[in-house]
Amino acid sequence: MKxxxxxxxxxxxxxxxxxxxxxxxxxxxxxxxxxxLVLLLMLPFNRPEALDAVAQRLGWDLAHSTFxxxxxxxxxxxxxxxxxxxxxxxxxxxxxxxxxxxxxxxSRIGPNRPGVFxxxxxxADAFKMLFKEDLIPAEADRLLFRAAPYFxxxxxxxxxxxxxxxxxxxxxxxxxxVFYLTATSAFIVVGILVSGWASNSKWALFxxxxxxxxxxxxxxxxxxxxxxxxxxxxxxxxxxxIRAQGGWPWQWFACQNPAAFVAFFIAMTASLAEGNRTPFDxxxxxxxxxxxxxxxxxxxxxxxxLMVEWANMWIMGALAVTLFLxxxxxxxxxxxxxxxxxxxxxxxxxxxxxxxxxSLLVFAIKTWLLVILxxxxxxxxxxxxVDQMMSLCWKYLVPGAFACFIFTLFWVMxxxxxxxxxxxxxxxxxxxxxxKFALRxxxxxxxxxxxxxxxxxx
Amino acid sequence: xxxTVERRILGRMSPSDEEIVIxxxxxxxxxxxxxxxxxxxNGEIIRRSVPDIGYLHRGxxxxxxxxxxxxxxxxxxxxxxxxxxxxxxxYAMAVERLLKIDVPPRAKYLRAIAGELCRISNHWVAVGxxxxxxxxxxxxxxxxxxxxxxxxxxxxxxxxRLTFNYARIGGVSFDAPEGxxxxxxxxxxxxxxxxxxxxxxxxxxxxxxxRLANVAVISPDQAIAYGLCGPNLRGSGISWDARxxxxxxxxxxxxxxxxxxxxxxxxxxxxxxxYAVRVLEMRESAKIIIQALAKLPEGEIMAKVxxxxxxxxGEAIGRVESxxxxxxxxxxxxxxxxxxxxxxxTGSFMAMGIIEEMSQGLMIADLIALIASLDxxxxxxxx
Numbered sequence: 001m002k003x004x005x006x007x008x009x010x011x012x013x014x015x016x017x018x019x020x021x022x023x024x025x026x027x028x029x030x031x032x033x034x035x036x037l038v039l040l041l042m043l044p045f046n047r048p049e050a051l052d053a054v055a056q057r058l059g060w061d062l063a064h065s066t067f068x069x070x071x072x073x074x075x076x077x078x079x080x081x082x083x084x085x086x087x088x089x090x091x092x093x094x095x096x097x098x099x100x101x102x103x104x105x106x107s108r109i110g111p112n113r114p115g116v117f118x119x120x121x122x123x124a125d126a127f128k129m130l131f132k133e134d135l136i137p138a139e140a141d142r143l144l145f146r147a148a149p150y151f152x153x154x155x156x157x158x159x160x161x162x163x164x165x166x167x168x169x170x171x172x173x174x175x176x177x178v179f180y181l182t183a184t185s186a187f188i189v190v191g192i193l194v195s196g197w198a199s200n201s202k203w204a205l206f207x208x209x210x211x212x213x214x215x216x217x218x219x220x221x222x223x224x225x226x227x228x229x230x231x232x233x234x235x236x237x238x239x240x241x242i243r244a245q246g247g248w249p250w251q252w253f254a255c256q257n258p259a260a261f262v263a264f265f266i267a268m269t270a271s272l273a274e275g276n277r278t279p280f281d282x283x284x285x286x287x288x289x290x291x292x293x294x295x296x297x298x299x300x301x302x303x304x305x306l307m308v309e310w311a312n313m314w315i316m317g318a319l320a321v322t323l324f325l326x327x328x329x330x331x332x333x334x335x336x337x338x339x340x341x342x343x344x345x346x347x348x349x350x351x352x353x354x355x356x357x358x359s360l361l362v363f364a365i366k367t368w369l370l371v372i373l374x375x376x377x378x379x380x381x382x383x384x385x386v387d388q389m390m391s392l393c394w395k396y397l398v399p400g401a402f403a404c405f406i407f408t409l410f411w412v413m414x415x416x417x418x419x420x421x422x423x424x425x426x427x428x429x430x431x432x433x434x435x436k437f438a439l440r441x442x443x444x445x446x447x448x449x450x451x452x453x454x455x456x457x458x
Numbered sequence: 459x460x461x462t463v464e465r466r467i468l469g470r471m472s473p474s475d476e477e478i479v480i481x482x483x484x485x486x487x488x489x490x491x492x493x494x495x496x497x498x499x500n501g502e503i504i505r506r507s508v509p510d511i512g513y514l515h516r517g518x519x520x521x522x523x524x525x526x527x528x529x530x531x532x533x534x535x536x537x538x539x540x541x542x543x544x545x546x547x548x549y550a551m552a553v554e555r556l557l558k559i560d561v562p563p564r565a566k567y568l569r570a571i572a573g574e575l576c577r578i579s580n581h582w583v584a585v586g587x588x589x590x591x592x593x594x595x596x597x598x599x600x601x602x603x604x605x606x607x608x609x610x611x612x613x614x615x616x617x618x619r620l621t622f623n624y625a626r627i628g629g630v631s632f633d634a635p636e637g638x639x640x641x642x643x644x645x646x647x648x649x650x651x652x653x654x655x656x657x658x659x660x661x662x663x664x665x666x667x668x669r670l671a672n673v674a675v676i677s678p679d680q681a682i683a684y685g686l687c688g689p690n691l692r693g694s695g696i697s698w699d700a701r702x703x704x705x706x707x708x709x710x711x712x713x714x715x716x717x718x719x720x721x722x723x724x725x726x727x728x729x730x731x732x733y734a735v736r737v738l739e740m741r742e743s744a745k746i747i748i749q750a751l752a753k754l755p756e757g758e759i760m761a762k763v764x765x766x767x768x769x770x771x772g773e774a775i776g777r778v779e780s781x782x783x784x785x786x787x788x789x790x791x792x793x794x795x796x797x798x799x800x801x802x803x804t805g806s807f808m809a810m811g812i813i814e815e816m817s818q819g820l821m822i823a824d825l826i827a828l829i830a831s832l833d834x835x836x837x838x839x840x841x
Contacts, residue, residue, distance in 0.1 A: 106599035202480045206822070209501075278593065279665055287488040287591045288823050380659075382666045383593025385823045386502050444658065449651045 155187025207292025242327030250423030491836020522800030552776030688783025
């Protein structure tokens with residue numbers, strides 16, 4: 001069988017009409033990148049002085065106007081809207097990415113109709129969801145049934161207040177950032193519990209109770225594991241934790257401290273469980289509970305639930321990147337170097353914007369890699385049972401996280417040179433493991449006889 | 459007023475305040491067709507689960523009494539659509555015994571080859587849906603891809619991909635096409651290497667093993683007492699296989715092993731054993747096919763049979779080792795063109811009986827594993 005790839009440049013232009021290519025390009029580039037661009041350009045407006053300067057250039061003395069605060073608030077509202085939009089766009093794009101990866105893993109095609117490589121399918125899905133009938137079961141608690149998705153939405157959007165995107169690209173660098181994030185993201189489980197209860201369906205109730213038990217249990221190992229980098233950085237601020245790390249892998253917390261390396265995996269496992277991702281997708285276990293807590297939902301409300309689930313992956317990934325994997329730190333570039341390029345003007349220099357976009361890119365790439373790892377896990381692993389999920393949490397993760405915590409208490413006292421040695425050893429070890437994994441995978445793929453890779457229709 | 463089935467089952471349950479009764483089915487992603495498992499649970503722990511069957515009853519056995527002997531053959535496909543070759547073969551064998559016909563050796567060999575291909579294809583669905591019920595959806599699509607390759611081969615043989623209608627009373631409907639054997643051998647080479655990958659993907663996956671090992675352990679005594687057959691019986695460690703022990707058709711000419719559950723991951727007769735038996739059986743089927751292709755005799759594929767056969771009054775039984783256990787056709791003739799009675803005993807129906815006892819004390823997720831490990835198919839239960 002001849003193996004052809006859909007990525008052949010010749011096939012792309014012949015296979016798709018020009019309009020399809022352009023529309024896809026618009027959605028692919030315009031939506032996510034314009035979002036980032038707007039976030040970047042609005043950075044200086046975090047300070048009211050920038051607004052004053054713009055007004056002055058337009059010949060309007062805003063600095064002494066009574067409406068100064070109103071204007072400043074309006075600008076911040078626009079900025080907040082764009083951050084909230086980011087969750088929606090990310091969730092949408094991730095559905096497409098996930099379905100494409102799943103299709104590839106399952107040797108089927110996946111969405112490939114609307115737009116090039118089916119990229120616009122997520123936009124089409126969103127519109128489809130909006131036009132679907134919005135059913136409320138006759139016996140349901142109508143008020144709570146309608147309210148439940150918004151609880152989850154609140155739990156999704158509030159963490160974005162402290163989640164960093166880049167060196168200066170963050171809504172608010174709270175000094176209790178990590179604490180705020182774990183507290184607000186727990187709102188999602190309120191939505192799960194309320195939706196399961198209000199649906200008046202046994203399946204939904206099962207899913208809701210499972211979800212509550214699971215999320216509340218896994219908050220504990222996650223919370224303790226998160227304390228490890230907090231202790232190493234000596235601050236709860238998300239940006240502060242990233243500034244305490246460096247750009248190179250051996251400067252990341254996960255490599256600097258063996259306990260943090262373990263804590264990274266504990267935190268990842270716990271966040272998988274909190275995000276209801278396979279192998280911990282018990283609240284919506286399709287083969288057991290039909291659809292679990294959202295079994296009775298349809299139309300726009302199910303769209304909200306699904307959006308929360310997918311956008312939550314960004315929070316899971318971004319949190320792990322922030323705490324353990326060096327965040328937005330660009331290898332070889334220190335924070336001081338970036339700050340020096342800013343200049344003293346109200347509006348920063350173009351070089352500074354360049355560094356900001358570079359840090360944005362670093363953070364986004366790292367987070368996307370973790371998101372793809374979550375997707376990969378979901379389409380590989382079976383689901384654990386309820387009692388196994390509980391025993392994993394209480395028998396292994398909680399004591400393990402505690403051990404990491406205690407170890408780190410002593411580790412922060414050892415000299416920095418030991419941290420560097422540990423960083424080099426662990427990062428080299430991980431690199432070796434990755435190489436071995438790739439070689440083993442290649443061997444396994446070669447071992448199956450007969451053609452089975454056909455990318456022609458992908 | 460007559461008591462409905464639901465009422466009768468619910469009456470037996472009498473749930474306390476702590477318990478709820480929940481219907482697993484008739485429409486549920488993992489009941490493998492329209493079956494209803496009326497389940498009394500205390501939270502995640504199941505007190506008792508009673509299968510309520512009959513949603514797919516089409517009166518197959520009655521149809522067998524009205525359409526004449528050759529006319530019933532396409533209906534047998536619909537008794538077990540995932541392993542239709544065996545349903546054809548069993549019925550053909552029963553009627554051949556009534557008519558006292560000898561089937562030509564080539565036809566016997568073709569039945570064995572087609573049957574074993576069908577067994578592999580059925581077991582792919584069984585192990586794939588089992589993984590899907592445990593929560594891993596990728597093995598299912600891979601298994602279905604493998605099954606497609608077999609469907610292609612069988613389509614080349616008889617023109618159908620699902621309901622084959624291949625066996626005839628006295629032989630088979632089509633001879634093997636040119637170059638068919640080569641294609642089968644190519645596929646079997648791929649199969650052997652692919653099963654290894656499948657084992658790495660799911661069979662030996664630690665989460666999967668932990669979900670299945672020591673779950674719903676059926677002891678050998680229980681398996682016999684409840685009349686389990688096929689892979690479900692062998693999963694409990696009892697080596698009984700109609701192909702070897704009844705030596706029908708062309709099977710006495712082949713050497714093959716009968717895999718039984720050994721309790722490798724837990725106790726003998728747990729869900730993992732029943733699963734592993736199916737994986738191992740695919741390899742044994744491949745062995746049989748290779749031997750049959752090597753020895754395939756030349757000659758006729760049909761014995762001489764009247765267009766409307768009228769057997770002497772009497773009765774006959776055709777027993778074959780179907781993918782879901784020993785499938786048994788009981789046909790009674792009164793000397794006319796139509797059968798006086800046709801009865802079918804199927805593996806899935808026998809497997810349903812044990813669910814009520816085994817489900818007690820399981821968790822909800824384990825019940826799904828138990829149903830999947832028994833590999834039941836709704837039309838075969840209800841007929």
